[in-house]
Amino acid sequence: MSTAAIVPAAGSGVRLGADRPKALVLLAGEPLVVHALRALRDSEVVDRVVIAGPPDRLDELSAALPSAWSGWAQVIAGGAVRQASVAAGLESLSGDHELVLVHDAARALVPPAVVIRVVDALLAGAPAVIPVLPVSDTVKRLRDARVLETVDRTSLYAVQTPQGFRRDVLAEAHATTTESEATDDAGLVERAGGEVCVVDGAAEAFKITGPLDLALAEAVLSSRRH
Numbered sequence: 274m275s276t277a278a279i280v281p282a283a284g285s286g287v288r289l290g291a292d293r294p295k296a297l298v299l300l301a302g303e304p305l306v307v308h309a310l311r312a313l314r315d316s317e318v319v320d321r322v323v324i325a326g327p328p329d330r331l332d333e334l335s336a337a338l339p340s341a342w343s344g345w346a347q348v349i350a351g352g353a354v355r356q357a358s359v360a361a362g363l364e365s366l367s368g369d370h371e372l373v374l375v376h377d378a379a380r381a382l383v384p385p386a387v388v389i390r391v392v393d394a395l396l397a398g399a400p401a402v403i404p405v406l407p408v409s410d411t412v413k414r415l416r417d418a419r420v421l422e423t424v425d426r427t428s429l430y431a432v433q434t435p436q437g438f439r440r441d442v443l444a445e446a447h448a449t450t451t452e453s454e455a456t457d458d459a460g461l462v463e464r465a466g467g468e469v470c471v472v473d474g475a476a477e478a479f480k481i482t483g484p485l486d487l488a489l490a491e492a493v494l495s496s497r498r499h
């Protein structure tokens with residue numbers, strides 16, 4: 274079975290507050306999106322990648338990709354919200370791929386082992402797969418800045434990417450949703466009544482959201498080098 278990956282990378286990175294869109298922010302001298310793609314490449318289970326980039330920075334994005342990836346990675350224009358970027362990626366895929374991963378450029382340091390776990394679960398028959406990690410903070414529900422309750426943490430998990438799908442399942446979920454700003458694709462499958470399976474995520478697959486996350490990513494990369 275052939276597997277394609279869609280990499281939503283068109284966000285502006287408001288919370289990071291850099292001088293350029295987040296996917297193009299440099300980490301150890303390379304744009305975040307290049308790190309994210311390398312993880313997919315190193316997994317050796319992704320046959321093709323479509324990157325949905327900031328529409329006004331597509332040339333810059335293409336130029337940042339290693340030339341050895343030219344037949345593997347393709348750059349297209351993303352949309353105004355993440356879901357639109359994923360939808361644009363889906364539309365641009367050829368008919369060759371039965372399995373589709375969706376991986377945030379912002380999760381630049383996902384270990385290839387996580388990518389492999391997701392694809393293995395799809396190959397074993399799961400229609401949709403998400404990597405998860407147990408929530409480690411105590412979580413409380415608030416209303417109007419007052420605590421209503423402490424939520425039982427043992428059933429709570431944080432969700433990462435890549436999320437994997439049988440292509441028909443993802444396409445159907447996107448086609449039938451009435452929502453326009455979902456932050457994750459498996460959520461669309463759930464709301465369409467589909468089954469979503471889980472595999473173990475990894476701490477290093479954290480999402481680079483704010484400046485502290487970028488500092489953490491630098492530290493992770495330098496620890497990998499030593």
Ligand code: CTP
Pocket residue numbers: 280281282283284285286287288289295296325351352353354355356358359377378379380480481482
């Ligand atoms: N994304 C996208 N298209 C958008 C918005 C987001 O492809 N219109 C992508 C981002 O590039 C990122 C992923 O979705 O890889 C997760 O989004 P997030 O971490 O929120 O990134 P940004 O939207 O760029 O950041 P912010 O919300 O702080 O502006």
Ligand code: MG
Pocket residue numbers: 284
């Ligand atoms: Mg965002």
